[in-house]
Amino acid sequence: MRSIALVLLLGTLLTDQLAGQTAAERKVRQVLDEQVAAWNRGDIPGYMAGYWRSDSTVFVSGGTRTTGYDSVLARYQRGYTNREKMGVLTFEELEIREVTPTLALATGIWRLKRKSDAPWGRFTLLVEKKPEGWRVTYDHTSSANN
Numbered sequence: 001m002r003s004i005a006l007v008l009l010l011g012t013l014l015t016d017q018l019a020g021q022t023a024a025e026r027k028v029r030q031v032l033d034e035q036v037a038a039w040n041r042g043d044i045p046g047y048m049a050g051y052w053r054s055d056s057t058v059f060v061s062g063g064t065r066t067t068g069y070d071s072v073l074a075r076y077q078r079g080y081t082n083r084e085k086m087g088v089l090t091f092e093e094l095e096i097r098e099v100t101p102t103l104a105l106a107t108g109i110w111r112l113k114r115k116s117d118a119p120w121g122r123f124t125l126l127v128e129k130k131p132e133g134w135r136v137t138y139d140h141t142s143s144a145n146n
Contacts, residue, residue, distance in 0.1 A: 025096040027134050028104045028127045032091060039089040044080060048073050052128065052135035061141045072139075087114035102129040110141065120144055 021029070031050045038046030051057050051069055059066045059075065066075050080086045094108040104127045111120040126138035 021096070022098045024098045024101065024104055024129070024134070028096050028106055029094070031127065031134050031136070032094065032106065036089050036091060039086060042083045042086055044073070044076050044086075048076065050136055051139075052130055052137045053132075054137070057137055059139045059141070061139075062143065084115060087112040096127075103127070104134070 035047050035050040038044075038049065048069070051072060053069045055068045057067070057069045057072055059072045066072050090111045090113070092109040092111065094106065096104055096106045098104050106123075106125040106127055108123060109120060110123055111118065121141060121143040123139065123141040125136050125140075127134050128137045
């Protein structure tokens, strides 16, 4: 039994080294993957599960700064009132860097594929390790011209 556990542990460590990711970076990627899956189900509250449920959560986009989890959730719900507006979300060029044991920086490109258009842009996220897990605490998202 111990040898099986040792093999699994070594396999995990080697996988991390080969992938070049720390355990924290893998966990942050998992949070972001879960957000994409929730978005693509049309589940905005599920998408928001990746954000820290706090009055200190910040979302910056389009010259507007929104503070507080509830305000960010309301902003998404106002802007994406149906599945057609939500489209299909993908993240590209995703880079995650563990800054400290409790803080990671994630950057990438977001894309929405919708019937009538395909908006996209870049994002920078601060993701912090909280008692409930890794959560986005600061999100700066920009839109590019199509």
